[in-house]
Amino acid sequence: MTPGARVAAAIEVMADVDGRRRPAADALKDWGLSHRFAGSKDRAGVAALVYDALRRRASAAYVMDDPSPRGVLVGALKLARGLSLEDAEALFSGEGHAPAQLSAGERARYADASLAGAPAPVAGDFPEWLEPSLRAAFGERLVEETAALAERAPLDLRVNTLKCAREKALASLKGLDPAPTPLSPLGLRIPFAPDGRAVSLSSEPDYLKGRVEIQDEGSQLAALLCAARAGEQVLDLCAGGGGKTLALAAAMDNRGQIYAHDDDPRRLAPIHARLERAGVRNVQIRTPRRGADVLADLEGRCDLVLIDAPCTGIGAWRRNPDAKWRLRPGALEQRILAQDALLREARRFLKDGGRLAYVTCSLLREENEDRVAAFLAAERGFAPVGAQDAAERAGLPGLARFASTLGPGFRFSPAASGTDGFYAAILARG
Template identity: 35%
Template sequence: MKQSFENTNNDRGSTSKPRNDNHGPGRPDTRIPTTSKSSAGKPHENFPSTGKKHINKSGASTGKPKGSAREAALEVLVRTEQDRSYSNLLLNQTLQQYHLDKQDAGLTTEIVYGTIQRLNTIDYFLNRFVAKGLVKLEPWVRSLLRLSYYQMLYLDRVPDHAIVNEAVNLAKKKGHAGISGMVNGVLRNVIRNKEALQLPTNLSAVDRIALTYSHPQWMVKRWIDQIGEARTELLCEANNKPPHVSIRTNTMKLSRNDLIFLLNKSGVEAVPSELAADGILVKNGGNMALTPWYEEGLFSIQDESSMLVAETLQPEPGERILDCCAAPGGKTAHIAEKMGNLGEIWACDIHEHKEKLIREQAARLGLTSVHTLVSDARDLPQHFAEGSFDRILLDAPCSGLGVIRRKPDMKWNKREQDLNEVCLIQKELLDSIHPLLKVGGTLIYSTCTLEYNENEGRVQQFLDNHPDFEWDQLKPIEIYPYEHLSDGFFIARLRKRA
């Protein structure tokens, strides 16, 4: 199984982390489906489908289009592969440059994320139709075939002949007659053989799951070893589903029920989260960060699983709390809201521009109890005295494998050895910050990954080395994306004893 999105080093910095703020596992049909749960032109609501520049609040373009939706998608896919850049950032930049209307911006988003999500599977089948193999094609030709295959096999409402014609026109625009002829021949051959696009029946469990749900083999094998074949299949399937939009009520300003009433009255479909006490699931709201309710600080955009961190911390009014790796500030704000804005919260981050995001969040929400500090969390003992905090939150840097739905390129850019490197950082952070907690105080360790070594294994090693700490609950909270259609998360609550 060839993967052209080769693995690369994690470039997020030593103490930063990925942020977000149901059928059974029986053997699936090995024929690749020809329709998608989301229609072409309708973006995943929680993926960035528009940029603020050149786009008004309704999502409509305010400039003349530079090119088509598929041409914009092609540019993003080529640059993502060549530059090893994050697709969400490139997508926003490209949408701003192309000035697409709301529908075309949605189609571009769908094509980009869908192609990256299904990359392994797309390459596996496309290689049957490219005589010299995809790897020997120019990057833009390879990406053009990939995005065209994705549309034909996974999107409805777009006729195959229209997909082929658009691809041929793009090939003519960017290449020469020979390339456009090859593109035309490959795609028409795919159309003729759609019903034969089935996986072999004798694949190993690792290869079958990796190809059916398009994940790298090392990741699938690792998960099978940890949680078994059935749960791994559910996990990989869930990772290809679009994330829903969830918001967190600012209970300093109104109740969850009042916010639900306000949203529904305004035409936004809103229902209470069954997982998080302050959470709301919304549909048909567009980009909720561009609404007046967001600007007024009535809510924050945060995944349901992430909301459970502050709930597990259980902060009390008047306490002094430390949030060690706080940016962009969603959990910090949730803690302050739960304290009724009474007390003192220190939110720290190693990057100055990210510390600014925390301050902006607090200001938007009207939270005056939040104080910020630019510092590597490992250096916090230089800034605070031992035993000076009632509660500490370490939302640790991690591999981020619980948020693949939101960042599908992570599947192809992540290396297995990255997981070992981040474990060392987690150990150093825990060893550095634990003296700052009062006796009897609460320490929360959380991640947005599913890895045992980064989660329960990391906590157990810390407890073995620090007998003055103990579990403060029977077992940690572990959430998998297939359980609640929320992000994968781990939350451990520890207590410092005398």
């Protein structure tokens, strides 16, 4: 496919996303199935264009004064990729399978594209209804923080210390130009390609043999702040696919016991293969069974309970940009109810002196500090662990600078820490 044909395909996929209000991943998969002539690089190139457009949807439509898929794609070439007008015109040549030529109006708007004076939801590329909540979280940094959430995200890896040291992985993966992550002592950062295509790990021996795992640096930090120790009894209450379970197992050097549970057995499905590949031996998977309390034997036994709570996912907008445009106010209310229920449930598994780690990939105060405050107000015997103490226990005292100013816990974000958006709070049971 020519570069122009890829742009035309991206416009087609965007039209499908809009017309059927469906996830971009589903639309891209269907497009690939119906265009089997497209090679893997073509499919990746089309996907990169679509996700760039979704990241900058509001601002691209604003500068082009056109919210259509074509208008958004044109604007994203300017705002997300910084293409000159001449380069954009080359893609919109009207020749072969390329889109029709840019009109005089499109050329003028492209040349003069500016976000000066744009309202915050446009400059920060987020849904307008979320502005009060995001402003409560970020204050004067609202546009800076949300604009950073609209940038591309690099590929972060966590070195599995059960099998490999970071220095060895750096050398082994040198063909991908990795660099140590600045905050996590276990992380490697792989830069994205200039055209936005993600690096594929499917044939990398280090990945296939479990020496590295895909995990954003922010997620790595959240797991490290749990300060899991060898020999402890740990419950991962919302284990999902097992990313943090694997990180905890490595931190514990395969000693002690981790119980991995999730209310949805489908989310747990990938964990089995991942545990085997990573060489993890201290995890019991507690799959839910109808009518049975599969965690009853853990009451009052756990040194650590991790709640990687279901949330709005705002902190992951760099990687899932279409999710922000599909998010609705009712979803926030439902997440808050689920988060409160999980915090209440976690209480029964902790022994005296145990720790509760509450983690989200959200940056909304309602899902983070407010939930911790509500739990502490309702449950006696719990106290927040200060940021400095929690960071030192994790062996990462420098993380104290990311202490939340809105309540207990830590806040990580693309603008502040160069990671995905994460919140983590550690509570101690006295």
